[in-house]
Amino acid sequence: MSITRHLRRLLLAGASAWLLWTGSSTGLTGAQRNGVHLTPNGYRVPVYGMSVTRNAEGALGTECARLSAPEIERAQARPVSRALMVSYPHATVQATAGLTFTIIYTDAAGTGFNDAAAGPARKLALEAAVAAWSKVIQGTVPIVVEAAMETPDDPESTLLASAGPVDFFEVNGRAVPSSLAAQLRNRSLNNGGADIQVMVNEQADWDYSLNGVAAAGQASFVYTMIHELGHGLGFLDSFDAETGQLLNPIPFPYDVFVNRGSARRDVVTDHGADQLLADLTSNDLFFNGPKAVEASARSIRPLPMVKLYAPDPYEQGSSVAHVDQDTYADFKTGLMAPKDFGSGTDKIDILTLGIMADMGYELVPNAVTARAPR
Numbered sequence: 159m160s161i162t163r164h165l166r167r168l169l170l171a172g173a174s175a176w177l178l179w180t181g182s183s184t185g186l187t188g189a190q191r192n193g194v195h196l197t198p199n200g201y202r203v204p205v206y207g208m209s210v211t212r213n214a215e216g217a218l219g220t221e222c223a224r225l226s227a228p229e230i231e232r233a234q235a236r237p238v239s240r241a242l243m244v245s246y247p248h249a250t251v252q253a254t255a256g257l258t259f260t261i262i263y264t265d266a267a268g269t270g271f272n273d274a275a276a277g278p279a280r281k282l283a284l285e286a287a288v289a290a291w292s293k294v295i296q297g298t299v300p301i302v303v304e305a306a307m308e309t310p311d312d313p314e315s316t317l318l319a320s321a322g323p324v325d326f327f328e329v330n331g332r333a334v335p336s337s338l339a340a341q342l343r344n345r346s347l348n349n350g351g352a353d354i355q356v357m358v359n360e361q362a363d364w365d366y367s368l369n370g371v372a373a374a375g376q377a378s379f380v381y382t383m384i385h386e387l388g389h390g391l392g393f394l395d396s397f398d399a400e401t402g403q404l405l406n407p408i409p410f411p412y413d414v415f416v417n418r419g420s421a422r423r424d425v426v427t428d429h430g431a432d433q434l435l436a437d438l439t440s441n442d443l444f445f446n447g448p449k450a451v452e453a454s455a456r457s458i459r460p461l462p463m464v465k466l467y468a469p470d471p472y473e474q475g476s477s478v479a480h481v482d483q484d485t486y487a488d489f490k491t492g493l494m495a496p497k498d499f500g501s502g503t504d505k506i507d508i509l510t511l512g513i514m515a516d517m518g519y520e521l522v523p524n525a526v527t528a529r530a531p532r
């Protein structure tokens with residue numbers, strides 16, 4: 159469904175850069191670990207990105223996965239101080255009754271989002287993606303999104319875009335992304351600094367249509383960014399598939415609802431490392447939060463809990479922090495599915511919203527969501 163200019167050459171060569179990225183992470187530690195970023199507060203966090211893929215039938219698609227260490231460096235390469243932030247173009251997005259977002263466009267003048275010709279359409283599309291979230295979540299403290307475009311160093315990169323929380327704060331024994339922590343504490347914890355960092359591949363073949371639809375062979379900018387912003391808002395786990403432990407001494411909000419099986423409560427955070435490693439590839443993980451369970455019951459797939467993606471072998475960045483690909487493939491609104499997650503909407507589905515609510519976000523009452531799967 160989407161392709162970058164560089165990828166065309168790559169596909170002709172019959173190779174996949176993505177396979178190279180996920181090849182090995184052994185021998186690296188700390189901030190250099192493949193797919194893990196060390197935040198200023200010292201939390202280790204995976205960074206997710208959307209990439210172009212080709213499936214077994216040769217059709218083009220998208221896949222969400224963790225970024226490699228060099229890609230993370232690239233995505234985080236432009237930290238902007240709060241003093242400087244005011245000098246960049248910015249936009250305020252607030253849907254009726256929803257949370258306010260401020261977007262800071264940190265590209266140099268005349269480039270990326272600030273490009274004189276292409277910039278306005280790019281900004282409108284990002285603001286539409288942000289508005290999709292503002293329409294469904296409430297809160298008292300504005301969320302700051304820092305956005306920039308990049309041309310990947312690797313000319314064969316298939317990366318479309320990435321987004322992640324800038325930092326975490328401890329709230330009630332959990333490592334909570336600043337965007338959510340601010341709402342829970344009713345004040346900004348990072349002095350109004352950026353909560354979510356967004357990086358977009360300027361070379362990708364984007365369709366900027368505001369309704370989330372993409373023309374054949376292009377990627378929907380709006381739909382891709384809605385998904386990635388979901389990770390930036392906290393839809394992410396911190397289970398380390400190499401050690402069977404959490405990446406940090408305390409769990410992310412998402413982690414504590416990850417359940418083995420769906421018949422009874424059996425949270426994997428209670429499990430030892432060996433058991434947890436087995437859990438991560440069990441194809442038997444579910445999200446057990448009450449709001450997610452309620453949303454699941456209202457869906458066309460009324461499972462006792464929301465099924466999560468947990469294939470064997472483990473897929474770095476796709477596993478666990480997405481809903482199950484096979485279970486929800488026909489929803490076409492399964493926004494937080496890991497790959498080819500539907501297209502043609504600028505709204506967020508009820509399973510995703512249930513999970514966000516369980517993590518602590520307050521939802522806009524009676525918000526218009528992606529066509530309820532029933």
Ligand SMILES: [Zn+2]
Pocket residue numbers: 206222223385386389480495496
């Ligand atoms: Zn994703």
